[in-house]
Amino acid sequence: MAIVSPGAMGSALGRGYAEGGARVLACVAGRSQRTRALADGLDLVDSLDAAVEAADVVLSVVPPGEALAVAGAIRRSAAAAGVTPLVADLNAVSPATLARVGQALGGLDLVDGSISGPPPRAASTRARTRLYLSGPRAGEIAALAHPRLEPRVLAGPVGAASALKMSTASLYKGLAALFLQATAAAQRAGVLDAMLDDVAPTFPAQVAELGSWLALSASKADRYVTEMREIAATQAAAGLPSELFEAMAVVWERVAGSPLGALSPEQAAGVTDAAAVIRALGLPAAGFPPET
Structure with a gap:
């Protein structure tokens, strides 16, 4: 092999x-x-x-x-x-x-x-x-x-496994991108703790390991960019709007250019402070000025 x-x-x-x-x-x-x-x-x-x-x-x-x-x-x-x-x-x-x-x-x-x-x-x-x-x-x-x-x-034929991957990855990596955007907006507004307290019952695993999860996702962001566009193409072929995952590609593209995006997965594994991770990702929220 x-x-x-x-x-x-x-x-x-x-x-x-x-x-x-x-x-x-x-x-x-x-x-x-x-x-x-x-x-x-x-x-x-x-x-x-x-x-x-x-x-x-x-x-x-x-x-x-x-x-x-x-x-x-x-x-x-x-x-x-x-x-x-x-x-x-x-x-x-x-x-x-x-x-x-x-x-x-x-x-x-x-x-x-x-x-x-x-x-x-x-x-x-x-x-x-x-x-x-x-x-x-x-x-x-x-x-x-x-x-x-x-x-x-x-x-099914060749293509069935890839179709499955595009569907599962849209949830796994799309959810990570949603958490990135949502937590960045909450932190800029000063309500991050309240937000996490509110969503913890629905997303207990994600909230419990938020820092390490986002840091590890960020370390793979460069490959996620193309993956989101592959998902967008898959959804377009199914007659669905492609704009959602084209936007997800933009999110991961920006993350890839952040300090955390430059880390290897092994380096990112040691990062656990969620607030520090969100700051390092540099995703400003609309309606709130960047932190100084």
Whole structure:
């Protein structure tokens, strides 16, 4: 198996599959020191060509804006080596973008996948991680042994898993964006504590871990921008207004440019002060002057 690429999610997936008995290859050439550290324990090779040539299965786990380019790179590597690995695209993209991924792969078979939950790490005490899969060969990916992953094959063609991801992500990440905007407005008005007290019975988990939740979300904001636009495209294709998630993309774009947006998820994990997080995000509320 080849993992493209071994970031936080990809490396955790890869280590679990290695524990399940697979040989898991990855290339970190040109990647950051953080990615190199995350890939510890995987079988590192010098190039994508080498990883794809040796693999029966290739998993694409990249930011949504990179999915098409990565698909093209996998196709070129496979063609150069004369191999035909099964490719699973596990990225947060719309069904329409996934169709373009399939085209970019040329004749390689494609499994559509979406990940729900945190990276499946051995020491994680967080929620379960599910891998939803669709397409004619989805069962082959679901059959791969992984001790901390719940594979679920969906009825329907390639595209069904991506459609599910667009719906679930619209709630998970849309809710985070709503909390960002609402708490920023409340803090500017001096009513943050009262607001949180009012909404805590309805959103107990979010309020209890507000600082760490918003900080972790902010550290991933750069990839959320494209993801919100993929969601907007999915909803437009369903005959729904796209403006809501186009606006969510604007929110995450601004967050990505904040000091918290520059943190890695590992750095953000140590940030817990909700009021400090909201100030650092720099989201001024309409009707209230910025703090001085």
